[in-house]
Amino acid sequence: MSSYNAVLARNTENAPKDLGPYSQTVAFSHYNNFSAQLPVDPKTGKLVSGGIKEQAEQCLKNIKSIVDSINHVMNDVVRITVFVKNIKDLDAVDEIYKSYFPTYVPARTIAAVAALPMDALVQVEALISNGEGTIPNEPQTGDLIKLTNNSPNAPMNVLSTQTVAFSHYNNLSAQLPVDPISGKLVTGGVKEQTVQCLKNIKAILNSIDVSFDDIVKINIFIKNISDINSVNEVYTTFFPDSSIARAAAYLPARTIIAVSALPLDALVQIEAVVSHGDGTPPQAVEDRHGLIIEANNTVNAPISSSHTQTVAFSHYNHLSAQLPLDPKTGVLVSGGVKEQTQQCLKNIKTIVESIDHTLDDVVKVNIFLKHISDIGSVDAVYTTFFPDGVPARRIVGVPELPHDALIQIDVVVANEEGTPPKA
Structure with missing residues (x-):
């Protein structure tokens, strides 16, 4: 860069x-x-x-x-x-x-x-x-300003704002499967709860006149990793949302995080990062479709039917979480946490390079570990990819990961040139 x-x-x-x-x-x-x-x-x-x-x-x-x-x-x-x-x-x-x-x-x-x-x-x-x-x-x-918004059509909380926009992004509070009218969890299991989470997100976006297909990254917090298939069954009824997105087969980048517990004893919670095409005033208002979402997949990293490897909008690329999967076989690599960390970071490096960037452009790294005691082993590998220790970072221990992996990593990458208007 x-x-x-x-x-x-x-x-x-x-x-x-x-x-x-x-x-x-x-x-x-x-x-x-x-x-x-x-x-x-x-x-x-x-x-x-x-x-x-x-x-x-x-x-x-x-x-x-x-x-x-x-x-x-x-x-x-x-x-x-x-x-x-x-x-x-x-x-x-x-x-x-x-x-x-x-x-x-x-x-x-x-x-x-x-x-x-x-x-x-x-x-x-x-x-x-x-x-x-x-x-x-x-x-x-x-003189850019933050824009905050709450809609009565989604659950409100005195300690959080439903969505906060700044510059070219809307950042949504994680949505629980709460009925906005009753303020209580919806009845039913994980499918019904997933529907409600996504309905709440859609209601918030409708309230700020933003399309559901403007979502660039989704984070799904799930109580039981075995519920992924049920969540995906519902998820695919929401994405893609419009005929344009369906024609392009657009899906946001995505990370699934197994958790020990969620507020209200919910089974699922969903967080979204959304593009904001017109910026936040008093910046000069751009054409609503002047900036475009650029989605990219490379065959040299694991490809999934449920998400895009990286979605760029304005000055950021949001990557889907990478598991330690060999892109050729789709199978977990052999070895322990060091080998798995190596594969996650190799997949990330491959995706970043496929969009003409380098690991020096990574601004944030999120690491999810099956065993928190593995941090030392992870760092031994991590420092070979980030020797200067520049990205900001988060590490949490999770009860389990997809494919029974020991580690999962996602990143946010700078996008110097932004995403230009369509020709």
């Missing part, structure tokens, strides 16, 4: 450093991508003493320190993701959370996972707006 629009990695002494081969925040274009913050005291490098409240406080203090260090404020947070070890701790986390977002609340996702690094009880991750962009010596407009 040339230096015209640069990947900018930054670290501050006021937040934990040297916990792994990653940067605290990586900015590109109009977003800052933060590494997930653990409840670690930056002075000692150790977990803070106390319980869930003390740990949640420290996670958010670390995020605020990073935000302050890049001359932003907490109201510039667009999305928050909270991973807890025990879903019953959610009320205690929310008590602390309210003090950091007393008026404005970002989009939010919450899930309980099997394990977190350092045996933490909570981990918090943030996506931050970046009004000035990252063009060296030529700042982009500094």
Whole structure:
């Protein structure tokens, strides 16, 4: 990538450093991508003493320190993701959370996972707006604004906004299978719950006059990995949504994450990242279809009928999660976690290179591990692909993975040239 629009990695002494081969925040274009913050005291490098409240406080203090260090404020947070070890701790986390977002609340996702690094009880991750962009010596407009929206046709929550738009993306809060009229989980099993999650997403998008086919990335949090087929059965009735998308066989990039528990004891929860063709005012309004979604698959990486390997829009490429599958056989590679990590990253590298980018353009890496104790082995391989430790990163332990894999990785990649208008 040339230096015209640069990947900018930054670290501050006021937040934990040297916990792994990653940067605290990586900015590109109009977003800052933060590494997930653990409840670690930056002075000692150790977990803070106390319980869930003390740990949640420290996670958010670390995020605020990073935000302050890049001359932003907490109201510039667009999305928050909270991973807890025990879903019953959610009320205690929310008590602390309210003090950091007393008026404005970002989009939010919450899930309980099997394990977190350092045996933490909570981990918090943030996506931050970046009004000035990252063009060296030529700042982009500094007056972009966030657009927040809530619709009565989807479930509302006082601690999250249904969708927060900034620049060319809408970031939706994860949708639970909640009936917006009753505020309760819908009756039935995982199929009925999946339908409701997707209906809620569609209602939110309709409320901001955005097409369902403008979704570029879907993250599905699922209680039982064995429910994937049932979820897919419903999923394919929603995607593709329009005749144009059906003609192009368009499907968003996708990641499936097995979790230990979800709010309200739901079986499934779905999160979406959506294109925003006209930007956020007071930027000059573009033609709604001036920017295009570019979907790409290469035969040199595993291909799936349920998702696209990478979907680009504006200045970002969103990759589907990569499992340690040999693209020639479609079978899990032999060996242990090191070999599986190698294959995941090889698949990612292949996809990135197929769209004329390099691993230096990766701004965020999300790693899902069957055994959290494998972090050291993963890092031994990871650093051969990212020797400078530039991307921001998240690691969570999950109860299981598709194909009974030990690891799954997805990434977000910078897209310097943006996605130009159709000829």
